[in-house]
Amino acid sequence: MSNVLLRTEGVNKSYGGVRALDMCTIEVAEGTVAGLIGPNGSGKTTLFNVITGYAKADAGEVYLADRRITNSAPDKVFALGIGRTFQLTRIFPSLTVMENMLVASRHSRTGARRQAMDQLEFVGIAGHHAELAGTLSYGQRKLLELAYVLVADPAIVLLDEPAGGVNLSLVNHIAARIRELNAAGKTFLIVEHNMEFVMGLCAEITVLDSGTVVAAGPPDIVRTDRRVLDAYLGEDIVDEPGPVDPAEDA
Amino acid sequence: MSESPGAGLRGRSRLGGPDIVRIAFLVALLAVALAFPVLFPSPVATNYGVFTLVFVAVASAWNVFSGFSGYISLGHAVFFGSGAYALGIAARDWHVTGVATFGLLPLSAAVGALIAVPFGLIALRVRRHTFIVITIAVFFIFQLMAYNFSFTGGSTGVDAPFLPWPAATYNNPFYYISLGCAVGMIALAWLIRRSRFGLQLRAIRDDEDRARGLGVHAMRVKLTAFVISAAVTGLVGAVWFFYLTQVQPPSGFDPLFDLSVVLMAFLGGLGTVAGPVLGALIIEPGQLYLTVTFTNGYFSEILLGALFLVAVLLVPRGIIPTGGEYLRRLTTRGRSAIPAANPASQSAPASTGPRSDEGAMREGGASKGARRRAGKAL
Numbered sequence: 001m002s003n004v005l006l007r008t009e010g011v012n013k014s015y016g017g018v019r020a021l022d023m024c025t026i027e028v029a030e031g032t033v034a035g036l037i038g039p040n041g042s043g044k045t046t047l048f049n050v051i052t053g054y055a056k057a058d059a060g061e062v063y064l065a066d067r068r069i070t071n072s073a074p075d076k077v078f079a080l081g082i083g084r085t086f087q088l089t090r091i092f093p094s095l096t097v098m099e100n101m102l103v104a105s106r107h108s109r110t111g112a113r114r115q116a117m118d119q120l121e122f123v124g125i126a127g128h129h130a131e132l133a134g135t136l137s138y139g140q141r142k143l144l145e146l147a148y149v150l151v152a153d154p155a156i157v158l159l160d161e162p163a164g165g166v167n168l169s170l171v172n173h174i175a176a177r178i179r180e181l182n183a184a185g186k187t188f189l190i191v192e193h194n195m196e197f198v199m200g201l202c203a204e205i206t207v208l209d210s211g212t213v214v215a216a217g218p219p220d221i222v223r224t225d226r227r228v229l230d231a232y233l234g235e236d237i238v239d240e241p242g243p244v245d246p247a248e249d250a
Numbered sequence: 251m252s253e254s255p256g257a258g259l260r261g262r263s264r265l266g267g268p269d270i271v272r273i274a275f276l277v278a279l280l281a282v283a284l285a286f287p288v289l290f291p292s293p294v295a296t297n298y299g300v301f302t303l304v305f306v307a308v309a310s311a312w313n314v315f316s317g318f319s320g321y322i323s324l325g326h327a328v329f330f331g332s333g334a335y336a337l338g339i340a341a342r343d344w345h346v347t348g349v350a351t352f353g354l355l356p357l358s359a360a361v362g363a364l365i366a367v368p369f370g371l372i373a374l375r376v377r378r379h380t381f382i383v384i385t386i387a388v389f390f391i392f393q394l395m396a397y398n399f400s401f402t403g404g405s406t407g408v409d410a411p412f413l414p415w416p417a418a419t420y421n422n423p424f425y426y427i428s429l430g431c432a433v434g435m436i437a438l439a440w441l442i443r444r445s446r447f448g449l450q451l452r453a454i455r456d457d458e459d460r461a462r463g464l465g466v467h468a469m470r471v472k473l474t475a476f477v478i479s480a481a482v483t484g485l486v487g488a489v490w491f492f493y494l495t496q497v498q499p500p501s502g503f504d505p506l507f508d509l510s511v512v513l514m515a516f517l518g519g520l521g522t523v524a525g526p527v528l529g530a531l532i533i534e535p536g537q538l539y540l541t542v543t544f545t546n547g548y549f550s551e552i553l554l555g556a557l558f559l560v561a562v563l564l565v566p567r568g569i570i571p572t573g574g575e576y577l578r579r580l581t582t583r584g585r586s587a588i589p590a591a592n593p594a595s596q597s598a599p600a601s602t603g604p605r606s607d608e609g610a611m612r613e614g615g616a617s618k619g620a621r622r623r624a625g626k627a628l
Contacts, residue, residue: 052463074462084463092456094521095449102446103453104464152465 003065005030005187006051006082006156011060013046013211020046022211024060028156028204033178033188035202035219037195039231043211044191045087048158052084053077064155078104081155085162087191089141091148093134097125100133100144104152112151119147123177139166142174156187163194175201199223207231283429287422296421298535300493303428305534307486309514309526310435314442315479316512317521319472320455321374324508325385326483328392331502332365333358333484334491338408339401347411352427355488362484363477370476374469377458393503407498410491424493431486432527438478439523451475455521506551510537513554517561519568528569533557 006028013021021043028034036044049055051062053074062070064080072080083104092100101116120126123143128136133144142162149157162178163171171194178188178201192198198205199219207215207222209231215222222228282289283303287296308330316323336358341351373384396402413420442448450471453461462468491497511526514533519525533554540550565572 054459054463074459075465075467078463078465086460090457090460092453092460094456095452099449099452102449103461103466106465148464 003030004028005065006189007063008047008051009061009063011047011050011062012058013043013050013055014058020211021050021057021060024208024211024213026206026213026216028187028189030187031182031185032203033182033190033201035198035205036189036191036208037193037198037205038208038214041210042208042231044208045160046211047208048084048160048191051077052082052158078152078154082158083149083152083154083156084158085142085145085149085160087160087164089138089145091133091136091141091144093132095133096129097131097133097136097144098129101129101148101151104148106152116147116151119151120144122150122180123147124173139170142166142170146174146177150181150186156189157181159188159190159192161192162190163192163197171197280433283433287425291418293418293421296425298538300421300424300428301538302531302534303425303432304486304490304493305510305514305530306432306527307428307435308483309511309518309530310432310439310523311479311482311486312511313515313521313523313526314435314439314482315472315475317515317526318443318448318451318455319475320521321377321381321472321476322512323385323476323479324382324505324512325369325373325389326479326511327503327505327507328369328385328389329362329365329480329483330487330490330507331392331396331497331499331504333362333487334497334502335396335402335408336361336484337488337491338410338497341411342408348413351411351492355485358488359481359485362487363481365484366477366480367473369480370473374472374476389503389505389508393499396499396503402499405499407496407502410495410497412495421493424489427489428486428493431482431489435482435486436523436527438482442475442478443523447471447474452521506554509558510534510554513558513561516568517557517565519570519572522568522570525568525570 004027006026008024008026011021011024012019024043024047026036026047036047038044046055050057051069053069053072053076056071060070061068064077064082067080069077069080069082092103095103097120098113098116101119102112105112105116107115117126117129120129123146125136125140125143125147128140133141136144146157146159146162159178162174166174175197178190182188188201190198190202202219204217205215205219205222206213207225207228209227214227214231215225217225286299290296290299308326312323312326315321337351337354340346340354340357346354369388373381373388376384396407397405402408415423442451450461450466453464453466454468454471458468487502491502494501510533514529515526516529517525517532518527518529537550537554540553544550561568567575
């Protein structure tokens with residue numbers, strides 16, 4: 001069995017009276033692409049926030065390899081080797097694309113520029129390196145965010161909806177880049193609603209519902225799991241199939 | 251003093267034509283500044299020069315923190331006044347007289363820096379409006395202390411040691427010291443903007459939380475910039491005090507000081523190196539001229555406020571960024587600003603393109619239809 005690189009144990013997180021995470025336990029094996037899915041409000045992004053230090057866990061632990069990183073500050077979490085992207089891309093709009101890359105770089109000036117340019121070429125936006133990041137399209141911003149997280153060579157990359165709101169060719173482009181990186185040994189944990197994207201990329205999938213893990217395993221197992229279907233479709237829909245919109249069947 | 255996108259953290263490269271022109275312009279500007287007391291030996295002219303250079307240095311120092319990081323401080327008069335008082339009190343209590351008093355200038359810088367540490371550790375925990383309010387509150391605390399402590403001389407303030415210099419050339423040494431402060435501060439601002447530290451400050455200005463998530467020690471970076479800015483402001487405050495020969499609570503801790511400095515930076519271009527310098531070169535002589543010309547003491551303040559409004563309306567980003575943008579538009583007219591050569595270029599901006607089902611699930615609260623479609627995909 002592969003080594004576990006990232007692990008959460010019994011993480012609880014509440015916002016006021018709403019329990020966003022409830023005894024949430026997940027594991028991500030080193031060198032894999034893992035998926036984290038669940039309906040809206042199931043706690044996926046909250047779990048990302050807890051792992052990366054943007055939100056403090058009320059209870060439970062987070063480990064990177066065997067190191068406890070629970071409630072560490074975001075800069076420390078990043079330095080330890082966890083990079084992440086955000087659901088709505090967060091770049092530095094008044095900095096150039098190259099400067100965005102250099103914010104995260106740990107290399108010396110010359111080495112940093114060379115490595116940043118390599119990453120920009122890898123994701124396909126090297127031609128924009130001198131442009132202000134604020135002038136990029138949404139899809140380009142997604143790629144920039146992926147690139148500048150990679151520039152620091154984190155042990156694991158958490159991607160929050162990398163395929164959200166971008167066109168099909170770009171979705172395929174992003175998936176191809178993730179596959180290449182994974183083939184080179186990079187570990188990923190991906191939150192995504194695009195099931196085709198997730199099922200095609202991930203070796204292991206964890207399903208969250210109401211802040212709790214309801215299923216975990218390979219895609220073939222997860223997709224037929226009754227609890228997963230309940231979480232996505234709602235028990236009422238599964239039990240009593242209602243009238244289906246013909247347009248959706250088309 | 252490049253202000254173009256990508257000016258920071260440039261790789262090593264040969265000097266191009268525009269760089270040579272820029273350097274030649276700066277050398278000529280420096281030569282004019284050095285020759286100014288010779289060209290215009292009148293004390294009235296050099297008086298203008300001293301005050302203008304004092305504000306060039308202070309506006310530039312303020313900009314290194316507030317302009318680069320986006321944390322707008324309205325409490326820099328704390329450092330200015332404290333630097334002034336530090337020099338006066340040290341000279342008085344340690345019986346330092348004459349030219350030797352200039353040797354106390356580093357002390358004023360140190361006092362500014364020392365005050366900035368606890369001030370920053372408290373104020374920099376909050377952002378935006380709350381930060382501004384805290385800086386104003388600290389400012390008034392210092393003004394009140396200056397009024398009420400005995401060692402500050404209360405409302406009568408502190409006098410500077412006497413300098414037995416002839417009246418005709420009295421201003422000249424202060425002019426050159428102020429010029430040294432201004433040039434040094436501009437050079438420091440230029441170096442900071444090009445450095446990794448400056449890049450981190452500008453990243454904090456854009457999105458502090460995101461910067462932290464990329465390994466930027468935000469508090470350390472902000473505090474360092476705050477302390478550097480405070481040290482220079484304290485130093486320049488001491489020069490200003492020694493030149494004026496006295497400081498009192500309302501002059502040392504003057505709320506209009508901060509408004510003037512902010513206006514200089516805004517007018518020239520917040521976060522640029524040249525912007526605050528240009529703003530100070532426009533506003534300070536103008537303000538002095540109006541104060542001297544019009545007997546109504548409030549006229550210059552009224553005009554200052556009006557200028558602020560006009561600047562916000564006409565050049566909200568400041569003269570330097572707006573002028574640079576205008577020049578770029580002229581030079582790129584008829585050409586696409588952004589090349590399109592890869593799959594990423596083909597994606598439409600999120601705001602203009604139709605939302606995908608995934609987007610609808612994400613933003614619309616998982617409608618039953620969207621949930622059903624996701625279930626089907628499963």
